[in-house]
Amino acid sequence: MKTTDQVALDDWYAIATASELTSRTVRTRLLGQDIEYMLSEGGSPLVREILDDGRHGPALPVKERYGCLFTSLGTPRKDIVHIEEAEEEDRRFVPCGWVTMRASGLRVVENFLDMAHFPFVHTDILGSEPHTEVPGYQSEIRRDVDEVWATNCTFFQPRIAATEDKGDFVHLTYRVPSPFVVMLYRVCPTSPNRLDAIALFIQPMEEGLCRAQPVMYLVDQTSTHKSLLNFEQVIFLQDRIIVENQRPLLLPLEPRAEIPTRADSSSIAYRRWLKEKGIRFGTTAGGY
Numbered sequence: 190m191k192t193t194d195q196v197a198l199d200d201w202y203a204i205a206t207a208s209e210l211t212s213r214t215v216r217t218r219l220l221g222q223d224i225e226y227m228l229s230e231g232g233s234p235l236v237r238e239i240l241d242d243g244r245h246g247p248a249l250p251v252k253e254r255y256g257c258l259f260t261s262l263g264t265p266r267k268d269i270v271h272i273e274e275a276e277e278e279d280r281r282f283v284p285c286g287w288v289t290m291r292a293s294g295l296r297v298v299e300n301f302l303d304m305a306h307f308p309f310v311h312t313d314i315l316g317s318e319p320h321t322e323v324p325g326y327q328s329e330i331r332r333d334v335d336e337v338w339a340t341n342c343t344f345f346q347p348r349i350a351a352t353e354d355k356g357d358f359v360h361l362t363y364r365v366p367s368p369f370v371v372m373l374y375r376v377c378p379t380s381p382n383r384l385d386a387i388a389l390f391i392q393p394m395e396e397g398l399c400r401a402q403p404v405m406y407l408v409d410q411t412s413t414h415k416s417l418l419n420f421e422q423v424i425f426l427q428d429r430i431i432v433e434n435q436r437p438l439l440l441p442l443e444p445r446a447e448i449p450t451r452a453d454s455s456s457i458a459y460r461r462w463l464k465e466k467g468i469r470f471g472t473t474a475g476g477y
């Protein structure tokens with residue numbers, strides 16, 4: 190059943206890897222609604238709702254961006270996030286593949302923002318004991334662009350990217366341009382004046398079920414495609430265990446539902462921003 194959450198409906202969502210589309214119909218779900226997508230006879234992507242009686246609804250809006258097919262069940266108020274780095278021709282474009290998680294997509298975003306779990310979940314990759322402290326950083330809701338940013342983030346990592354095998358403090362910036370999209374900018378170890386850009390596009394299928402695809406724009410001419418994919422997939426499968434075991438399953442937006450620490454300031458800003466928007470799908474308030 191399609192959500193009644195108009196805020197969630199009026200947004201763009203990545204639902205497929207564009208290069209994988211064929212004339213064969215693929216069925217999936219978005220915000221509780223069954224949909225299908227395919228390449229039409231003219232070769233352009235077609236996405237439609239599947240109505241309760243099995244008939245097709247009218248064609249939904251589609252856009253191809255960042256290697257993904259995006260659609261919307263409503264009337265988006267904002268365009269899909271603009272990623273400047275995607276336009277730089279010397280970057281490696283690495284779509285990492287979809288991972289399905291029995292979790293709220295909002296929980297997946299919040300986990301992506303969280304540095305405190307690095308030493309415990311991504312042990313000896315993105316963090317290691319005894320370097321467990323999250324140094325102070327700034328979080329803000331940027332009103333002019335309606336995004337959440339966390340800046341000046343640093344964290345000790347034993348192996349900060351696929352190209353590196355020794356530890357150092359990484360410098361990170363997080364950006365949340367829409368409720369189900371989150372980005373990470375990382376000072377590039379092989380080119381310190383540039384930033385690697387990693388976007389995580391989430392397809393919220395049901396309130397407690399989503400698919401997510403990390404898409405990377407890297408300044409890295411040395412790693413093999415396979416090693417980049419392996420690195421990201423190991424990280425992501427570790428995260429899946431964590432987000433699938435969080436309780437409550439859906440994200441609480443009430444300020445006192447979970448006790449925050451200083452390291453959680455990005456999560457606090459994210460939840461405040463979601464609450465201001467009035468989003469309900471994937472929260473404990475419920476999307477129906």
Ligand SMILES: [Fe+2]
Nearest residue numbers: 300310311428
């Ligand atoms: Fe993680």
